[in-house]
Amino acid sequence: MIVAERKPIDEIIGFVQDCKKILLVGCNECVTVCYAGGKKEVGILSSALKMAFSKEGKNLDVKEATLERQCDPEYVQQLSEYYDQYDAIVSMACGVGVQELAMRYLNKQVFPALNTNFMGASQGQGIWEERCQGCGECVLGRTGGICPIARCAKSLLNGPCGGSMNGKCEISKEVDCAWQLIIDRLTGLKQMHMLEEIFPVKDWSPAGHGGPRRMVREDLKS
Amino acid sequence: MKSGSTLERMLESGRFAVCAEAGPPKGSSPKVIQKKGEILKSCSDAVNVTDNQTAIVRASSISGCVLLKELGVEPVLQMVVRDRNRIGLQSDILGAVALGVRNVLCLSGDHQRFGNHPTAKGVYDIDSMQLIQMVKAMRDDHKFLNGEEVSGDIPLFIGAAANPFADPFEFRVTRLAKKVNAGADFIQTQGIFDTPKFVEWMKMVRDRGLHEKTHILAGLIPMKSVGMARYMRNNVPGLSVPKELVDRMADAKDPKEEGVKICLETIEQLKDVEGVHGVHIMAIAWEDIVPRIVEEAGLMPRPVV
Numbered sequence: 001m002i003v004a005e006r007k008p009i010d011e012i013i014g015f016v017q018d019c020k021k022i023l024l025v026g027c028n029e030c031v032t033v034c035y036a037g038g039k040k041e042v043g044i045l046s047s048a049l050k051m052a053f054s055k056e057g058k059n060l061d062v063k064e065a066t067l068e069r070q071c072d073p074e075y076v077q078q079l080s081e082y083y084d085q086y087d088a089i090v091s092m093a094c095g096v097g098v099q100e101l102a103m104r105y106l107n108k109q110v111f112p113a114l115n116t117n118f119m120g121a122s123q124g125q126g127i128w129e130e131r132c133q134g135c136g137e138c139v140l141g142r143t144g145g146i147c148p149i150a151r152c153a154k155s156l157l158n159g160p161c162g163g164s165m166n167g168k169c170e171i172s173k174e175v176d177c178a179w180q181l182i183i184d185r186l187t188g189l190k191q192m193h194m195l196e197e198i199f200p201v202k203d204w205s206p207a208g209h210g211g212p213r214r215m216v217r218e219d220l221k222s
Numbered sequence: 223m224k225s226g227s228t229l230e231r232m233l234e235s236g237r238f239a240v241c242a243e244a245g246p247p248k249g250s251s252p253k254v255i256q257k258k259g260e261i262l263k264s265c266s267d268a269v270n271v272t273d274n275q276t277a278i279v280r281a282s283s284i285s286g287c288v289l290l291k292e293l294g295v296e297p298v299l300q301m302v303v304r305d306r307n308r309i310g311l312q313s314d315i316l317g318a319v320a321l322g323v324r325n326v327l328c329l330s331g332d333h334q335r336f337g338n339h340p341t342a343k344g345v346y347d348i349d350s351m352q353l354i355q356m357v358k359a360m361r362d363d364h365k366f367l368n369g370e371e372v373s374g375d376i377p378l379f380i381g382a383a384a385n386p387f388a389d390p391f392e393f394r395v396t397r398l399a400k401k402v403n404a405g406a407d408f409i410q411t412q413g414i415f416d417t418p419k420f421v422e423w424m425k426m427v428r429d430r431g432l433h434e435k436t437h438i439l440a441g442l443i444p445m446k447s448v449g450m451a452r453y454m455r456n457n458v459p460g461l462s463v464p465k466e467l468v469d470r471m472a473d474a475k476d477p478k479e480e481g482v483k484i485c486l487e488t489i490e491q492l493k494d495v496e497g498v499h500g501v502h503i504m505a506i507a508w509e510d511i512v513p514r515i516v517e518e519a520g521l522m523p524r525p526v527v
Contacts, residue, residue, distance in 0.1 A: 154330055154344065155346045156349045156350075157351075157352070158352070158400055159351075159393060159396070160393065162383065162384075162385030163388065163459040163460045164388050164389045165389055165460060167389065170332070170333060171333050177389070180390055183393050195393070195396065196396060198355065199351075199352075200352070201367060202348075
């Protein structure tokens with residue numbers, strides 16, 4: 001899922017300080033699962049903003065709405081009937097959702113309430129770790145199902161650098177060395193021969209370095 | 223001859239090579255490198271110029287190499303893949319050759335998080351293995367990475383690093399084999415303090431016949447103080463300093479003397495290890511000790527090849 005976390009409250013207050021009425025929009029997908037921008041978090045942020053405004057002797061009217069998906073025009077459209085009554089829209093979705101709102105409602109300012117962090121997985125209560133960088137050319141078939149691009153600090157493709165110690169990355173004792181994990185797994189699978197061959201230079205253009213990415217499926221186009 | 227460099231000739235003639243290291247300054251004065259060059263000139267065959275070592279901004283490696291060449295010192299251009307993509311790296315290879323550089327050491331580089339610009343975007347377009355391959359293709363096939371023709375020759379003696387002390391230990395020799403297959407003509411190892419572990423690694427290297435396909439230069443870091451010993455033991459990833467050596471430094475009346483003694487003892491042991499073709503002395507901020515170490519290790523005068 002896409003893992004995000006809420007921005008500091010002061011930053012969000014800074015966006016809306018001149019507003020009287022805002023539309024606060026959550027998303028029922030990834031950000032709900034990671035407790036950042038679902039219906040519950042919309043309620044919490046709404047209360048926090050109202051309290052902050054009232055402390056300043058101001059009033060803030062907040063309309064709460066949580067869409068099934070902010071990354072889908074079909075759901076974003078649902079705000080069209082009433083969005084115009086508000087001074088600004090604050091999105092609690094990932095950066096995709098924020099932009100879908102911004103592109104649909106051109107005459108309104110749209111502010112992000114979250115920082116979108118990475119594509120990752122839950123590793124226990126309150127812990128998420130990055131797993132994928134969406135490089136567009138999956139290497140997992142050659143690396144024991146563990147991604148060196150997302151999980152090695154240097155995105156090395158040919159084994160661990162000289163900073164791998166006791167299973168940890170040179171950047172921090174909190175970070176596993178992805179190559180240690182890969183080697184452990186391939187050793188267990190008796191597939192270490194896979195690492196003997198030199199992994200060729202990667203084409204980074206599908207990873208976003210070829211410009212913004214777009215995918216078209218002819219079979220699905222209407 | 224691939225490059226005709228002094229280092230290549232020294233190693234190809236079967237002599238025991240001595241490399242040293244000179245780090246460029248955090249400033250624009252040429253004097254820092256020139257001073258180090260003068261000290262290291264007569265006691266080494268080639269001098270590595272580091273490339274923004276530990277991710278701290280310093281004068282470029284190429285500039286340091288040129289300053290050394292002007293003094294008649296043979297430089298080894300260090301190149302890390304942290305700061306430049308394939309376009310920048312290939313461009314610098316062409317430029318370095320044009321300026322007379324004949325040795326290159328291909329490295330990953332310390333992560334930017336360690337340095338003085340920890341918020342920098344790391345490049346890591348290609349890795350050190352692929353850098354070795356790329357330089358080799360430029361030299362041997364006159365081809366850029368994209369297959370286009372390189373005009374002119376790229377006479378470079380290609381080096382790579384190996385760290386026998388990092389984990390996973392068993393994979394370290396595989397990684398070396400990959401570097402040799404990629405085109406590493408010589409290898410400079412991480413600084414050796416745990417000699418028995420290095421000896422064990424060298425046995426694995428010989429078992430795969432790698433010592434006959436590349437020249438291994440054993441790395442040495444003379445210790446100046448017990449503080450340095452402790453720091454390296456506790457804070458430098460990929461370095462293995464046994465407690466016993468830290469204790470020796472702590473107990474010594476004259477820690478600098480003890481550091482020299484330890485370094486000389488290590489060199490003596492390394493000379494007997496089959497497949498070790500030289501030493502690479504990294505006297506960080508202590509360059510003026512190198513002539514004495516080389517002298518007392520019985521490696522002077524340096525042969526002229």
